[in-house]
Structures are given as structure tokens and as C-alpha cells.
Amino acid sequence: xxxxxxxxxxxxxxxxxxxxxxxxxxxxxxxxxxxxxxxxxxxxxxxxxxxxxxxxxxxxxxxxxxxxxxxxxxxxxxxxxxxxxxxxxxxxxxxxxxxxxxxxxxxxxxxxxxxxxxxxxxxxxxxxxxxxxxxxxxxxxxxxxxxxxxxxxxxxxxxxxxxxxxxxxxxxxxxxxxxxxxxxxxxxxxxxxxxxxx
Numbered sequence: 250x251x252x253x254x255x256x257x258x259x260x261x262x263x264x265x266x267x268x269x270x271x272x273x274x275x276x277x278x279x280x281x282x283x284x285x286x287x288x289x290x291x292x293x294x295x296x297x298x299x300x301x302x303x304x305x306x307x308x309x310x311x312x313x314x315x316x317x318x319x320x321x322x323x324x325x326x327x328x329x330x331x332x333x334x335x336x337x338x339x340x341x342x343x344x345x346x347x348x349x350x351x352x353x354x355x356x357x358x359x360x361x362x363x364x365x366x367x368x369x370x371x372x373x374x375x376x377x378x379x380x381x382x383x384x385x386x387x388x389x390x391x392x393x394x395x396x397x398x399x400x401x402x403x404x405x406x407x408x409x410x411x412x413x414x415x416x417x418x419x420x421x422x423x424x425x426x427x428x429x430x431x432x433x434x435x436x437x438x439x440x441x442x443x444x445x446x447x
Contacts (some may be wrong), residue, residue, distance in 0.1 A: 351379075
């Protein structure tokens with residue numbers, strides 16, 4: 250059976266509403282951390298003019314291929330192997346990058362590597378959308394997020410919900426400006442940055 254994430258089914262429509270606003274002018278998107286591949290299929294079906302390029306670590310690629318092969322969409326090329334810390338990063342530039350529920354399972358060093366890689370693959374005026382939980386002013390936004398953070402750190406002390414301000418600093422260091430911060434279900438956020446044109 251194909252891998253399946255119930256959370257992907259629950260959050261896909263609120264995320265899609267954000268993508269429809271901000272990816273309307275994009276032609277190519279790189280998804281970092283595609284996981285099961287469910288989001289890719291759903292979003293690529295909904296935005297057929299957008300080439301949706303999946304990527305993830307090697308162990309996830311077979312499951313992603315199952316979803317893509319079953320859907321047979323013309324705008325989902327084969328997934329790329331990508332470890333944000335080790336590479337290899339794609340050689341092409343993308344109009345947009347999307348990533349969901351990834352920063353809190355990376356170490357902070359990997360989050361920094363994530364943004365260094367974005368600096369290479371984002372085209373001028375490109376858009377970045379990141380979905381997931383964030384802290385603000387060093388504080389949790391809910392008890393459930395505090396409990397989730399504790400469970401992450403119990404699994405691996407390098408994991409944890411990231412502070413929005415620290416992530417935004419990494420984004421601003423590569424000429425990305427925050428243009429929208431959207432409240433999402435289950436105490437998550439959808440953060441949208443756009444790259445300043447040269």
C-alpha cells in the first residue's frame with residue numbers, strides 16, 4: 250500500500266488556499282521534504298499550470314513515486330533525492346519553493362543549510378511558502394504545541410518547534426521578505442516570503 254499521512258489530508262485545503270494566492274504566477278515549484286507525495290499530487294492537480302518537483306531523502310522516494318505513478322499527472326516529474334545538509338541541490342532555478350512540516354524535524358544546523366540551499370535554487374522574485382508550527386517571541390502558541398515540542402525533543406534533542414524570528418532572519422539574509430503569515434488549523438502557520446528582484 251502507498252504511504253499515507255492523515256495530517257496531509259486534513260491540512261491540504263487550507264494550504265491550497267494560500268498557494269492559489271501566491272503561486273499563481275509561478276511555473277516551477279520545488280517541494281522540499283515531500284514525504285508521502287500526497288501534497289504533490291493534490292496541489293499539482295489543483296494548479297495544472299505549475300510544474301511540481303518533489304524532493305526528499307532517498308528512503309522516501311519509493312513512496313512518492315507510488316503516488317505520482319498512480320496519479321499520472323503531466324506536471325509532476327520524477328522526484329529528486331535531496332538531503333538539505335548533504336545535497337545534492339538541483340542545478341536549476343525555481344519560481345517557488347514549498348515545504349510542510351519539515352523545519353521542526355531538522356536540527357537547527359539543517360535549517361540553516363536549508364536556507365543556504367534556497368539561496369542557490371530560488372529565482373529572482375521567487376516565493377517561499379513554509380507550513381508548520383512556530384513559536385513567537387520565544388513562546389509556544391498553544392499547550393498542544395508545547396507538548397508536541399517536548400515529544401520531538403524526546404525523540405531527538407536536535408528537533409523542536411522553531412522560533413519565527415530566527416527563521417525570518419535566515420530568510421531575510423537571502424533577500425526574502427515576509428509578505429503573509431496565515432493562521433492555519435491545529436495551531437500551525439503558513440509563512441510566505443518573496444525574494445526581492447535584483
